[in-house]
Amino acid sequence: xxxxxxxxxxxxxxxxxxxxxxxxxxxxxxxxxxxxxxxxxxxxxxxxxxxxxxxxxxxxxxxxxxxxxxxxxxxxxxxxxxxxxxxxxxxxxxxxxxxxxxxx
Ligand code: SF4
Ligand code: SF4
Numbered sequence: 001x002x003x004x005x006x007x008x009x010x011x012x013x014x015x016x017x018x019x020x021x022x023x024x025x026x027x028x029x030x031x032x033x034x035x036x037x038x039x040x041x042x043x044x045x046x047x048x049x050x051x052x053x054x055x056x057x058x059x060x061x062x063x064x065x066x067x068x069x070x071x072x073x074x075x076x077x078x079x080x081x082x083x084x085x086x087x088x089x090x091x092x093x094x095x096x097x098x099x100x101x102x103x104x
């Protein structure tokens with residue numbers, strides 16, 4: 001039996017990396033220094049928690065997450081933020097992201 005994950009191909013998509021605001025945590029940034037270099041640090045007084053420490057989408061002059069490559073793959077896949085790891089293909093948000101980007 002196929003699962004929703006089988007039905008949606010992330011390798012030719014990347015819609016969720018350019019639709020909703022994406023934040024990395026302090027732990028994410030400690031594991032992947034590029035998050036500190038290329039993301040925008042959220043001011044302490046605006047943070048709800050350390051889970052929202054760096055904004056990586058949207059960013060000025062970029063139409064996608066800072067780490068989405070032209071081939072729609074993630075440049076920091078092995079050390080991507082926890083929120084990206086938890087984002088499930090076939091979830092309601094996945095389907096909404098694909099709809100917004102015109103991906104069937
Ligand atoms: S929108 Fe869905 S199918 Fe596309 S990359 Fe994200 S999780 Fe994968
Ligand atoms: S870090 Fe990678 S997986 Fe996460 S939104 Fe950016 S490009 Fe997508």
